[in-house]
Amino acid sequence: MSINELHFFLHCDTMLKVRSETMITEKLYDKDSHIKAFTAKVIDCRKNENGFEVILDKTAFFPEGGGQYADTGKIGEADINDVQIINGEIVHYADRALNIGEELCCEINWEQRFRRMQNHSGEHIVSGIVHKLYGYENVGFHLDDDVTIDFDGELTREQLIDVEKRANEAIYKNAKFTCEYPDEETLKNLSYRSKLELTENVRIVTVEGYDVCACCAVHVYSASEIGIIKILDFARHRGGIRVHLLCGKDALEDYEKKYENLRSVATVLCAKQNETAQAFERFSKEHSALKIELAALKRELAQLKASAMENTDECILIFEANTDMNDLRKLVLNGAEKTEKLCAGFSGNNNDGYRFAIASKSIDLREKSKEITSALNGRGGGSSELLQGSAAASKEEIEKYFKENF
Template sequence: MSEKLYYQDQYLGRFSSRVEKIEQDDDGKYFAILEQTAFYPTGGGQPHDIGTLNEVKVYDVEEIDGEIRHYIEEPINKEELCVGEINWDRRMDHMQQHAGQHILSAAFAEEYKYETISFHLGTELCSIDLHTDSLTEDEVIQTERMANLIILENRPIETKWVTKQEINKYKLRKELAVTENIRLVIIPEFDYNGCGGTHPRSTGEVGSIQVLHWEKHKKHIRVYFVCGRRVRQQLRTKHQVIQRLTKLLSAPQEKLEVVTEQMLAQMSEYEKQIATLQMEIVDYEATTYIEKAEIIEGQSVIKISSENKPMAVLQQLAKKIANLSSESFICIVNETSDKLQLVCAKGENLPINMNQLIKIVLPKINGKGGGNENIAQGGGEKTQSKEELFDLIVSTFFDMKN
């Protein structure tokens, strides 16, 4: 097994080691096994380190069957002494987030007896799942206050390897997942927790903790938060958004919510007015199209050609015409940039099933759709012109009628 230098010195960013072997996994990806390594492998909720081995990129690190595999973009020379460098910004970020999670989880347990049942360290946000079905803003504010107080006190973060027999000496926050090679991460007089991750030497290095939001997740509450450098990044990003919004809405930060609510209410009113006007247009167009109906073999046929119109509007138009003209067959073909759409409808006195009709027509344009006896719609590829599609629809209608 490789000697785990990250447990001896979590701040070690550069090291040398003998290469024990270079192999490929079942997917053909190259990996190196080293005599000793400072690269932390994925585990315990903490993602792996990245970096280089002899300037070859290390993009993944996993511990498999006791071996720490350093996945590399290309094989390195096994005979040479290997120089490894980890990406320090990523390592420090992970240490801040992981230690911050310990502090936040301990604060929730201390203040409200809410135990943490899972932890996720993402690339932008972190989250913990709390064993509770509700969480208030006051509880979050109080817990966050306690967590940041622990950080300001700059308490030491200690690690200790213990045996199963020695566990009873410590007030552990949760039950251990292992019985051998037990490693405790300790913030004296506050948190005692079994953990295999990397952490800074003191709580002060976490910088700060900020809870962003929380939500119901299954039967628990998922809390999203950031620590350290990510707090500053979140502040910077959100402030930039607010600055842009203040310019767009011509309102100061403290009035953005009120102005936005007013705009949404105004938009809702506009949408109602647009819907009313749209129905008036549909009524007018329906009457116009009925007057221009073709009589084919004694049958009233209304063909409507359109471009880039919403399907919902075309359906409303077809239904309106059918209600006003009980003997008419209505077929609408709408052309968009990449497909042909169709709507077929009938007056109540026609016996033809519109859903059956388009099921015959749509395969001709590699299309799909559906509906009912009175109206059906669908769309497909531009395998033919609009005129050809009209001819196909009308001929299919008369085939079914006869």
């Protein structure tokens, strides 16, 4: 287990244990996860280096824990950007001071909270199914742009497809979620998933027919609120497997983006959407064949250009708009056979600069390399017979340099 994972597990354990011990704030989120707005009294407000720490007599703001980020929202006119449990207190981090004793309207960023509940509750269903079918433990959970679950055993793509199907069946059945604190005797006889040994004040989240797990986070009332569970990807991870998934609104938005991409690709390929893979495979084969044909034509063209060159005792300069370096090298190597000096080829334009290749049978280009690249305001290198690189000089400056120096 990594240090980060251990820290996460211990933090969750701490949250589970302090719920009913030292806190002076009534935890509305523990009683009802769907409270969006409420009124509360400010019982403390103290300044810190980044703003203010606010303590309320009651709160529906969920403090970070159990792999789920803290809620954000407003308390009166103050923006709340984080909520943490610090030394047994639920601390709301505000951007401005609030008057102690004042009753204020509080509002949670419900869109954000609900999406997180959908994803976290979906994770419980998936983890419960994997545990029942294969006995694997969820040893790591992270909720960010997508949900990642780390299991301590490997699963195949076919097995994960089956897990996804079963998870969505839980939604169709509208499996109920219940959250409770069993007494010590009940807890002893209860079989539940937990990353640590817990003995008191343990909050148990049950998904009817699918999962029983110790968890301090807020969840949906029933699986129908999740809407959809979609496994996106998976990969081997530390001897087990890491699964990426999305649930609810996040899964729907992900589908919409991918559908639009698929529709665009299908349009470009002139194919039906359910036949894009086959159409792309055909396109890829045709593209590869055309690349081979194009390479052959370029070789033939280079040979024709070289054949068209007349023998000369002057430098041969060739300017091309867009020729790759391989073809440029072949062209100047052939051209070097026709001159007593050198053949220099340039591909590009005055605005973007040029790539160049220079070949010679009579001049040691390695000795001339620094002089040439400096004169062309460029860089490059090579052998005694072939020099290549890039140049920022204009066509006129290049022609002038070679005319005056070779």
